[in-house]
Amino acid sequence: MNIDKKTTELLERVNYAREILGNKSRPELDAFSKEIEELPVKFQNRSEDRAIRALESLDKRLSTMEAAIDAQLTAMDKVRIVRHPQRICLKDILENVYDNYTEIGGKDEHSIDPGMLIARAYITRRKGKKIINQPVMVVGQEKGHGQEFRNGGSIKPWGNSKALKYMEVAAREQIPIHAYVNTPGSYPVEDFPGAAQQIAENIYEMAGLPVPIIAIFSEGGSGGAEAIGMADKRLMLSHGYYSVISPEGAAAIEGRIKGSERAPVELIESCAISQRITAQDNLRNGYIDEIIEEPSLGARPDHFDFYKQMREQVVRATDEVALSIRGMSLFRAFAMRHFRKHADIIVRWSLSEKARERLIARRFKKYRKLAQHAYQDNRSLLEKLNATRTGIVSTTTSAVQYGLIKPFKQKFTRIIEEATDEIHVVTGRFESVFSNVLKKVGGKSNGKSQAEIELTGLSQSEPEKKIIPTDSNYVSPQAHLDREITCPNADKRGCLDIWARDLFTDFAGVCPHCGYNFPMEYQWYLHNLFDKGSIREFNRDIASGNPTDFPNFEERVQAAKDKTGLQSSCMTFNASLDGIRLTCATLIANFRGGSVGAAEGEKFIRALELAQTKHQPFLAYVHGTAGIRIQEGVNGLIQMPRCTMAVRKYIEEGGLYIVLYDTNSYAGPVASFLGCSPYQYAVRSSRLGFAGPGVIKETTGIEIPPDYHNCFKALSRGHIQGVWSRKDIRKNLHQAFLTIGGRNLYYR
Structure with a gap:
C-alpha cells in the first residue's frame, strides 16, 4: 500500500463529504481530517505495517461516518451530490455497464451539441455455452469527460434533435432505447428549431416509438429531462433528483429575487424539500418505477460494484417491458416477479408487430394513470354519475355513427360515384354526336357549350351566407x-x-x-369568438390544489379562485363557431399566470378525449401561460408527457388540433402539448418561447434583444404558422376549420 496515496485519498473523501453538505460545520469531519494530517508525524519512526493498519482502521471509520451522514442527507444535499464533479457520467456507465459500444452522431467538440451523447451498445448474456449479444441505443446527457465544451449537460435544440434522430433509428432497427437523464435543464435558446419546439417534438415522437424505452434519472431538470425521459420503465439513482425547476430557481420565484440578488440558503433548502424532488418522493408519487441504490454519499467513477448492480437493474427493466407485452411469458414473468436473481432467464428484446402495438397502448395507459392524486375533484356524486352517463352515451353514439353507419355510407357513396362516372362516359359521347347533328342541320350556333361556359364564364355569386351572431354584450x-x-x-x-x-x-x-x-381579457374571446349562447363548460369543478403541501401555497391558490371565480387556470367547454361544433381548452393568464398543474393537465386530457369521442375539432386557446406550476413539483412537470400523449392519440385518430397563442406563453406547455401541434397561430403582439428574458439572462448570462420572443420572430423561426389580428380571429379560425384537418375531418 502506498501510504501517501492512501492518506490523500482519505482526505479527498473528507473534503467531498464537506462539499456535498454545503460546507456546513461537522465537528466529526474536522476531527477526522486533523487525525489524518497528523498521521505521517505520528508514525514517522514506526514500522510501515503499523501505519498501514492505522490507515485501514481510519478507512473503516470513515466508511461508517459516511454511512451515518448518508442517512441524514437532505434534498439539497442530494442536489449537490448530483452536481459534484466526481459524480459518475454517461461515459463511465458506457465503459462499465455495457460490454461494447460505439459513439455515433459525432463526438467531442466536433459534435452537434456534444452535451448529448449517443452510442450503439451491446449487452452480452450467457446461458451455459450459449452467448447472446443484445444491441441497444443509448442516449443521454454527458456532463463530464471534456466538460468545458459539454455545457454542463444543458442541451441545445439541435442536441435534442440529434437524440430523436437516433431514437427513431433504434425504432427502425427494432432495438431498445436506454435514456440516461442527467441535465439541469435545456439551454433556453430560440434559434431554429427552438428549444420549446424541439422538446415538444421529442415527447410527441417518443410516445409512439414501438420499442422498449428505459429511462434512468440522475439529475432530471424540467423540460430537459422530458426531452428524453418518456419511457415504459423509469429508474432513478437513489441520490438523484427530478424536478420542475432547480431549488435555487424555485427560491428566486418564491422570494421574488431580482437582478443579481441571491436567494437565502434557508429558502433554497426549504424549496428543495417542499417540491418533493428526491428519488424516494418520486417513487411514492408513482413518477418512477424503481430506485437504483447508490453507495454512501453517491456513486463515483471508482464504485465498480455499483455498475454491476446498475447493469442488473437496467437489463431487468428491459426484460420486464418486453415480457409484459408478449404472449408466451408465463413462467419467465413469474420468475421475474418473485426471484431477484434471474441470470438464467433469457428474454429476447425483439417484438412482433402485435406486441409493438400493445407496447404503445400500455405506454399511454401508464401515463394516463399518473397524477390522479394531485388534483381536487369537487364534483358531486350526481355530477360524476351524469358525466359517466354522458360519456357512455357519447361513446355508444360515436361507435354506431362513425364505426357502423359512416363506413357503410362511404362505401355506398363510392359505388354510386364510380357508377355515375362510368355513365358520364357513355352519355357524354351521345351528347357530342347529337350536338354535331344539330350543328349540321341548323347551321353554326352562336351559343356556347356547357363545357365552354364552365371554363370561360364568370362564376355566379353564391347567396350571402347567414352570419351567426356572437354574444357581443361583453364590454372590457x-x-x-x-x-x-x-x-x-x-x-x-x-x-x-x-x-x-x-x-x-x-x-x-x-x-x-x-x-x-x-x-384583452379572456372573456372578450368567449363572447366575441364563438356563436351566441353556444358555450357549454364541463369539468369546471376539477380544481387546482397543493399536492406537495408547499408552504403557504394553499392560501395563494384559494386567493386565485376567489379573485377569478375559476377553479383552475384551464377552462374546457364545447361551443360552435359559425355553426361548426368544436371542443376548446383555454389557459387563462388571470389564474396564477396560466400556469399548469395536475388539475389543468387532467382537464386538458379529458377535453381531448371528449373531442375524440364526439368527433369534433379541438382548439387550444392560450390566453397566457407562465409554464408549469413549480409549487406542484413533478405533479405539474409530468403533465408535459401526459397531455402530449393525449394530443398524439387524438391526432392519430384523425382529429384536428389548432393552437392559438395570446399575450405571453412560455415554458413547459409550449415545450410539450401546445408546441407539438402542426397548426399553431398567434395573435399580433403576443410573445412566446421556451424561457422568459429573465430566465435566459440568469441561466446563460446573455442579454436578449427586446423583440426576441415577438410572435413575428417565432413565425420566422418556424415555431408558428401565422400571425393574426384580433379582429380577424373568428374569420381565420372558421377558414382553418374548413380547410385544415386530419384524414377524418371530424366536423364535416
Whole structure:
C-alpha cells in the first residue's frame, strides 16, 4: 500500500463529504481530517505495517461516518451530490455497464451539441455455452469527460434533435432505447428549431416509438429531462433528483429575487424539500418505477460494484417491458416477479408487430394513470354519475355513427360515384354526336357549350351566407377608463392617441393605425369568438390544489379562485363557431399566470378525449401561460408527457388540433402539448418561447434583444404558422376549420 496515496485519498473523501453538505460545520469531519494530517508525524519512526493498519482502521471509520451522514442527507444535499464533479457520467456507465459500444452522431467538440451523447451498445448474456449479444441505443446527457465544451449537460435544440434522430433509428432497427437523464435543464435558446419546439417534438415522437424505452434519472431538470425521459420503465439513482425547476430557481420565484440578488440558503433548502424532488418522493408519487441504490454519499467513477448492480437493474427493466407485452411469458414473468436473481432467464428484446402495438397502448395507459392524486375533484356524486352517463352515451353514439353507419355510407357513396362516372362516359359521347347533328342541320350556333361556359364564364355569386351572431354584450373593463391610450408604436409609426372607450369597444383593442393588439381579457374571446349562447363548460369543478403541501401555497391558490371565480387556470367547454361544433381548452393568464398543474393537465386530457369521442375539432386557446406550476413539483412537470400523449392519440385518430397563442406563453406547455401541434397561430403582439428574458439572462448570462420572443420572430423561426389580428380571429379560425384537418375531418 502506498501510504501517501492512501492518506490523500482519505482526505479527498473528507473534503467531498464537506462539499456535498454545503460546507456546513461537522465537528466529526474536522476531527477526522486533523487525525489524518497528523498521521505521517505520528508514525514517522514506526514500522510501515503499523501505519498501514492505522490507515485501514481510519478507512473503516470513515466508511461508517459516511454511512451515518448518508442517512441524514437532505434534498439539497442530494442536489449537490448530483452536481459534484466526481459524480459518475454517461461515459463511465458506457465503459462499465455495457460490454461494447460505439459513439455515433459525432463526438467531442466536433459534435452537434456534444452535451448529448449517443452510442450503439451491446449487452452480452450467457446461458451455459450459449452467448447472446443484445444491441441497444443509448442516449443521454454527458456532463463530464471534456466538460468545458459539454455545457454542463444543458442541451441545445439541435442536441435534442440529434437524440430523436437516433431514437427513431433504434425504432427502425427494432432495438431498445436506454435514456440516461442527467441535465439541469435545456439551454433556453430560440434559434431554429427552438428549444420549446424541439422538446415538444421529442415527447410527441417518443410516445409512439414501438420499442422498449428505459429511462434512468440522475439529475432530471424540467423540460430537459422530458426531452428524453418518456419511457415504459423509469429508474432513478437513489441520490438523484427530478424536478420542475432547480431549488435555487424555485427560491428566486418564491422570494421574488431580482437582478443579481441571491436567494437565502434557508429558502433554497426549504424549496428543495417542499417540491418533493428526491428519488424516494418520486417513487411514492408513482413518477418512477424503481430506485437504483447508490453507495454512501453517491456513486463515483471508482464504485465498480455499483455498475454491476446498475447493469442488473437496467437489463431487468428491459426484460420486464418486453415480457409484459408478449404472449408466451408465463413462467419467465413469474420468475421475474418473485426471484431477484434471474441470470438464467433469457428474454429476447425483439417484438412482433402485435406486441409493438400493445407496447404503445400500455405506454399511454401508464401515463394516463399518473397524477390522479394531485388534483381536487369537487364534483358531486350526481355530477360524476351524469358525466359517466354522458360519456357512455357519447361513446355508444360515436361507435354506431362513425364505426357502423359512416363506413357503410362511404362505401355506398363510392359505388354510386364510380357508377355515375362510368355513365358520364357513355352519355357524354351521345351528347357530342347529337350536338354535331344539330350543328349540321341548323347551321353554326352562336351559343356556347356547357363545357365552354364552365371554363370561360364568370362564376355566379353564391347567396350571402347567414352570419351567426356572437354574444357581443361583453364590454372590457378597460373601456371604462376615462382617458386616452398611447400605442407602444406611437414614436416609431406616428400612431395617434385613442380614447379608451373607442379602443376597447369599436376597435377590439387593436390600434387602427399600426395594428398593435393591446391585451384583452379572456372573456372578450368567449363572447366575441364563438356563436351566441353556444358555450357549454364541463369539468369546471376539477380544481387546482397543493399536492406537495408547499408552504403557504394553499392560501395563494384559494386567493386565485376567489379573485377569478375559476377553479383552475384551464377552462374546457364545447361551443360552435359559425355553426361548426368544436371542443376548446383555454389557459387563462388571470389564474396564477396560466400556469399548469395536475388539475389543468387532467382537464386538458379529458377535453381531448371528449373531442375524440364526439368527433369534433379541438382548439387550444392560450390566453397566457407562465409554464408549469413549480409549487406542484413533478405533479405539474409530468403533465408535459401526459397531455402530449393525449394530443398524439387524438391526432392519430384523425382529429384536428389548432393552437392559438395570446399575450405571453412560455415554458413547459409550449415545450410539450401546445408546441407539438402542426397548426399553431398567434395573435399580433403576443410573445412566446421556451424561457422568459429573465430566465435566459440568469441561466446563460446573455442579454436578449427586446423583440426576441415577438410572435413575428417565432413565425420566422418556424415555431408558428401565422400571425393574426384580433379582429380577424373568428374569420381565420372558421377558414382553418374548413380547410385544415386530419384524414377524418371530424366536423364535416
